[in-house]
Amino acid sequence: MDFEPNTPIYLQIIDLIKFQIVSGKIKPGEKLSSVRDMALEYGVNPNTVQKALSQMEWEKLVFTVRTTGRYVTEDEAMIRDLRKQMAERHLEETFVLFENMGYSVEETIALLQDMCERMKKNGTIRTV
Amino acid sequence: MDFEPNTPIYLQIIDLIKFQIVSGKIKPGEKLSSVRDMALEYGVNPNTVQKALSQMEWEKLVFTVRTTGRYVTEDEAMIRDLRKQMAERHLEETFVLFENMGYSVEETIALLQDMCERMKKNGTIRTV
Amino acid sequence: MDFEPNTPIYLQIIDLIKFQIVSGKIKPGEKLSSVRDMALEYGVNPNTVQKALSQMEWEKLVFTVRTTGRYVTEDEAMIRDLRKQMAERHLEETFVLFENMGYSVEETIALLQDMCERMKKNGTIRTV
Amino acid sequence: MDFEPNTPIYLQIIDLIKFQIVSGKIKPGEKLSSVRDMALEYGVNPNTVQKALSQMEWEKLVFTVRTTGRYVTEDEAMIRDLRKQMAERHLEETFVLFENMGYSVEETIALLQDMCERMKKNGTIRTV
DNA sequence: GTGGTCTAGACCACT
DNA sequence: GTGGTCTAGACCACC
Numbered sequence: 001m002d003f004e005p006n007t008p009i010y011l012q013i014i015d016l017i018k019f020q021i022v023s024g025k026i027k028p029g030e031k032l033s034s035v036r037d038m039a040l041e042y043g044v045n046p047n048t049v050q051k052a053l054s055q056m057e058w059e060k061l062v063f064t065v066r067t068t069g070r071y072v073t074e075d076e077a078m079i080r081d082l083r084k085q086m087a088e089r090h091l092e093e094t095f096v097l098f099e100n101m102g103y104s105v106e107e108t109i110a111l112l113q114d115m116c117e118r119m120k121k122n123g124t125i126r127t128v
Numbered sequence: 129m130d131f132e133p134n135t136p137i138y139l140q141i142i143d144l145i146k147f148q149i150v151s152g153k154i155k156p157g158e159k160l161s162s163v164r165d166m167a168l169e170y171g172v173n174p175n176t177v178q179k180a181l182s183q184m185e186w187e188k189l190v191f192t193v194r195t196t197g198r199y200v201t202e203d204e205a206m207i208r209d210l211r212k213q214m215a216e217r218h219l220e221e222t223f224v225l226f227e228n229m230g231y232s233v234e235e236t237i238a239l240l241q242d243m244c245e246r247m248k249k250n251g252t253i254r255t256v
Numbered sequence: 257m258d259f260e261p262n263t264p265i266y267l268q269i270i271d272l273i274k275f276q277i278v279s280g281k282i283k284p285g286e287k288l289s290s291v292r293d294m295a296l297e298y299g300v301n302p303n304t305v306q307k308a309l310s311q312m313e314w315e316k317l318v319f320t321v322r323t324t325g326r327y328v329t330e331d332e333a334m335i336r337d338l339r340k341q342m343a344e345r346h347l348e349e350t351f352v353l354f355e356n357m358g359y360s361v362e363e364t365i366a367l368l369q370d371m372c373e374r375m376k377k378n379g380t381i382r383t384v
Numbered sequence: 385m386d387f388e389p390n391t392p393i394y395l396q397i398i399d400l401i402k403f404q405i406v407s408g409k410i411k412p413g414e415k416l417s418s419v420r421d422m423a424l425e426y427g428v429n430p431n432t433v434q435k436a437l438s439q440m441e442w443e444k445l446v447f448t449v450r451t452t453g454r455y456v457t458e459d460e461a462m463i464r465d466l467r468k469q470m471a472e473r474h475l476e477e478t479f480v481l482f483e484n485m486g487y488s489v490e491e492t493i494a495l496l497q498d499m500c501e502r503m504k505k506n507g508t509i510r511t512v
Numbered sequence: 513g514t515g516g517t518c519t520a521g522a523c524c525a526c527t
Numbered sequence: 528g529t530g531g532t533c534t535a536g537a538c539c540a541c542c
Binding site: 322 | 516518519520525526527
Binding site: 086094 | 130132133134147150151152211212214215216218219222223225226228229230231233236237239240241243244247248251252
C-alpha cells in the first residue's frame with residue numbers, strides 16, 4: 001500500500017474506510033475485516049489500524065462486539081450525513097484551489113454552471 | 129519535498145510548475161529558475177527536472193533561449209486555456225469521486241447549486 | 257504506583273487526572289506534566305499515558321499546544337459538570353451496593369436523611 | 385482472585401465474607417465453607433483465611449463448633465448492626481471524597497436530597 | 513479466532 | 528525539550 005508521507009497513516013486509513021462506507025461498499029450493519037486482516041491488507045502494524053478504528057468508534061461510525069468483530073453503524077442517516085460532509089469538504093478544497101489559481105468567485109460560479117449544464121445535457125459526469 | 133509514490137515525479141513537477149504559471153506566480157514571458165536550482169529545490173535529480181521541462185516545451189508552454197535559459201510562454205490565451213483545462217479536469221475528478229460515493233447526477237447538481245448560493249451570499253469560498 | 261488489575265491502567269490514569277482537575281489541584285488552563293514525566297510518576301509506559309490524555313482531549317477536558325504541552329480546559333462550567341457527574345456516579349454505585357446488601361429504597365433514603373441531619377448538626381462530614 | 389495490593393489480603397477476605405453475611409447470601413446460623421475450600425476459592429494460603437476467620441470470631445460474628453466447622457452467628461440484630469455500620473462507613477468515605485473534590489457540606493446535602501427525590505420518583509436506584 | 517491493552521524503543525517536527 | 532506517530536511483539540479475556 002502507498003500512503004502519502006506527511007499525513008498520519010491512521011488518518012488515511014480512516015478516510016479509506018469511510019469511503020467504503022459512504023459508497024456502500026460496506027453496508028450499514030455489516031462486519032468489517034478484522035484488525036489483523038486490515039493490517040495485512042494495508043501493510044501496516046495492527047496497532048495503527050486499531051487506532052484508526054478506535055477513532056471511528058468514538059465518532060459512532062462503527063461499533064464493537066467483543067470477541068466477534070467490528071460493525072458499521074446501522075444508522076443510515078449518519079452515513080448520509082458523513083457522505084454529504086465529505087463531499088462538501090472536497091468541494092471546498094477544490095474551490096480554494098481555484099481561488100489560488102486566480103479564479104474569482106464569479107468565475108468559479110460560471111465554471112460550475114457550465115459543468116452543470118453539460119451534465120444535465122449528457123446525463124453523465126464523465127467526459128471520456 | 130514530498131512526492132506521491134506511484135506517480136512519476138516528473139509529472140508531479142510539471143503540475144507544480146503549471147500551477148505556478150496559471151496562478152500568476154510566474155508571469156508570462158518570465159524566466160524560470162535553472163534546471164540545477166529546481167533540482168535542488170525539489171530534491172530530485174536534474175534529469176528529472178529536465179524531462180519535465182522538455183515536455184512543457186513540447187506543449188509550447190515554455191520556450192528556450194540558448195545560453196540564457198527557459199521562459200514562460202508570452203501567449204496569455206494559452207495560459208488561460210491551460211488554467212481552464214486544469215480546473216475542469218479537477219472538477220471532473222471530483223464529480224467522478226461523487227459518483228463513486230453514490231451520488232446521482234441530479235444530487236451532484238443540487239450539491240453544486242447549494243454551494244453556488246452559499247458562495248454568492250458570502251462572497252467567498254472559504255467556510256473557515 | 258499500584259493500579260487495580262482488572263481495569264485498564266489508562267482508564268485509572270484518566271480517573272486520577274480527572275480527580276486532580278475537579279478537586280482544583282490542577283487549575284483551569286494550567287499546564288499538565290509532560291507525558292514522559294507522568295509515565296515516570298505512574299511507572300507506566302509513555303504510550304499508556306498518551307492514550308489516557310488522548311481520550312481526555314477528545315472529551316475536550318484538556319487541549320494540546322504542539323511542542324509545548326497539554327493544558328486543562330479553561331471552561332470552568334465543564335469542570336463543574338464533570339465533578340457533578342463523577343459525584344453522582346459514585347453515589348449511584350454506593351446505592352447499588354446498598355441494594356445488594358439488602359437495603360430497600362426506603363431504607364436507603366432513611367439512612368441518607370439520617371446522615372444529612374447529622375451533617376447539618378455537626379457542620380462536617382467526618383465522624384472521626 | 386484479584387485483591388488490591390497495598391491492603392492486607394486477610395482484611396479484604398473479611399470484607400468479602402461480611403458482605404455475604406449482611407447481604408443474606410449466607411444466612412444466620414449457616415455453616416461456612418471450610419478454610420481449605422475458601423483458600424482454594426480465593427487462591428490464597430489457608431493461613432490467610434484462618435487469620436480472617438479468627439478475627440471475625442473475635443468479633444462474635446462467627447463461632448466454631450469443634451470438629452464440625454464454623455457457623456455464622458444466629459444473632460440477627462448483630463448482623464443488622466454490622467450492615468448498618470458497613471453502610472455508614474461507606475457513606476462517610478463517599479462524603480470525604482466529595483469534600484476532597486471541593487464540595488461543601490451544603491452542596492453535598494443538596495446532592496443527596498436530589499438523589500433521594502429521584503429515587504422516590506423512580507422507585508429504584510439504578511439509572512441505567 | 514476476535515478485540516483490547518501494554519511495553520519498549522524508535523523517529524519526526526517543532527521551538 | 529514537547530507531543531505525535533509507528534512498529535514489533537507480547538499477553539489477556541472471551542467464545
